[in-house]
Amino acid sequence: MWEKIFTIFIASALINNFVFARYLGLCIFFGVTKRMETAVGMSVTFTMVMVISAVLSWFIYMYVMVPYSLGFLKIVIFIGVVAAFVQAADTMMKKIAPALYYKLGIYLALIVTNCIIIAVPLINADEHYGLFESIALALGSGAGFSLALIIMASIRERLELADVPKSFQGLPIAFVLTGLIALAFLGFSGMITL
Amino acid sequence: MIEQFLHTALPAAYRLLDIFFGGLIPTAGVGGAVEAVEYVPPSTIYAALVVLAVLGVIFGIALALVALRFVVKVDPKVEQVRDVLPGANCGACGFAGCMGYAEAVVGRQEVATNLCAPGKAAVAEQIAHITGKAVVTTVPRIARVFCQGGASLSGRKFIYNGVLDCTAAVLVAGGDKACDYGCLGYGTCMRACPFDAITMSSDNLPVIDADKCTSCGKCVAACPKQVIEIGPLAKAVVISCHSRDKGVDVKKKCQVGCIACGICVRICPFEAIALENNFARIDFEKCEVCGLCVRKCPTKAIKDHIPVRQKAYINPEKCMGIDVCTKVCPVNAISGDIRSVHAVDQDKCIGCMMCVSRCPKQAIELRQAPTFSSGRKKAKEGATIGA
Secondary structure, eight states, X not given: OHHHHHHHHHIIIIITOTTTTSOOOHHHHHHHTXXXXXXXXXXXXXXXXXXXXXXXXXXXXXXXXXXXXXXXXXXXXXXXXXXXXXXXXXXXXXHHOHHHHHHHHHXXXXXXXXXXXXXXXXXXXXXXXXXXXXXXXXXXXXXXXXXXHHHXXXXXXXXXXXXXXXXXXXXXXXHHHHHHHHHHHGGGTTSSOO | OHHHHHHHHXXXXXXXXXXXXXXXXXXXXXXXXXXXXXXXXXHXXXXXXXXXHHHHHHHXXXXXXXXXXXXXXXXXXXXXXXXXXXXXXXXXXXXXXXXXXXXXXXXXXXXXXXXXXXXXXXXXXXXXXXXXXXXXXXXXXXXXXXXXXXXXXXXXXXXXXXXXXXXXXXXXXXXXXXXXXXXXXXXXXXHHOTTOOEEEOTTSXXXXXXXXXXXXXXHHHHOTTOOEEEEESSOOEEEOOOOOSOHHHHHHHBTTOOOOOOHHHHHOTTXXXXXXXXXXXXXXXXXXXXXXXXXXXXXXXXXXXXXXXXXXXXXXXXXXXXXXXXXXXXXXOEEOOTTSOOEEOTTTOOOOOHHHXXXXXXXXXXXXXXXXXXHHHHXXXXXXXXX
């Protein structure tokens, strides 16, 4: 069992990396990677939100939706769970860590509708993962996303000094970079098949 | 239970319910736990409704509790400032939206009250009032186009058939315009303007809307010919030419270029105009916007941005016949004997306002020119001022 959990963690972090292999969550990815500070803050917030919402969703799925055959309501209910939880986290963060709140600002609201956040509970439900496997997937996805953010942020901070042609400045060169990193991540594919 | 009640009391409604929810909705491929079910039984519908309602109530209560427990007190001044701001979230102030600026201007002492460009002086004053900071008087500024040589008034070196954009056109031997210093007229500034303040006239020249322009400087950066400059809004008389060519060459290339004849330099009562690099420039510090140079310029290179100038009018009750105004008037529009009431010839007056400040009795005021007595000649004059 632990072996499978570890496999899920590694697979979701590297092989099926949400940004570089599945191309999800790109809006936040490009939004917060301009500076390392916001990228790290976002990674932590994102992973935390993801783990907690995956656990909440798993309980609701196992103990409410499966017994009443409400599997077809997955998307609606999971979005509701994530939205409610993020809103609560948003309110709490404003009080507890205002500095971080102003740094992440608009992106925290973006988490609500982020596709990775909703993809994790949906994958958990489709694969009929147990609680620990669900947590492993959430943690792995969070780690993978953090890895992507930090790699990108460190490159983009150096990019500030590079002599980029005018028509490539900003987002275009960031997309080119993402493509190159995604190519590198292709090297992991096929290492573990789930 | 509801089902049975409906079945006995309202058979028609039950049949409708049955048709819509019972048998007809195909469910293959919906996924999840209902994959094996061929139709959705009414009990699932009820369960779904109940579960969603309960979840909604739980989330609502939880969020309300969190909001109560973690309430953050917002400075009421921030809200007041936010209400005063235009709410366009344009970012011209340098902060993240209007809310960001409202928080910064209330919370930090060094943030000035006049950073809101669209709000202009009125908003700056209100913010200063709310925050108790000193009112910083801003000189409203505007982008000015330093070229009047539109397609009809200036020559072309060759026929340009490339991309209709100034930055592209300038790559081909500096653009197709005969004058190396003039506006190419392909509208790069218009596309650069974030406030839609620039439109291209029928003569291919940018026209700046004074109400919309926030003097952000995007057009200045976009123009490959440096034709646009930011200047004070109040200094409405501008020598709209940048040509450093000699007068003879300017005349060949453009009908409205500055030929550096120096007439405006000599005529200016405030010595505000100087010749430099073969074109005349107005020193905005000294300029009093009298508009005298606009009249005297032989090539009409000087533009008066005041659409219609008001005319001086002497109040006969206050006038003591001191005769300062007749000496000061640059166009000899005022006549009258010493110690008797003077009068302004409305046809001659150009609305330069010089007599107004000189009259010791404050007998002169500016009024809208009476249109009924103007006739054809006046209308024509008005048109040249506006042009």
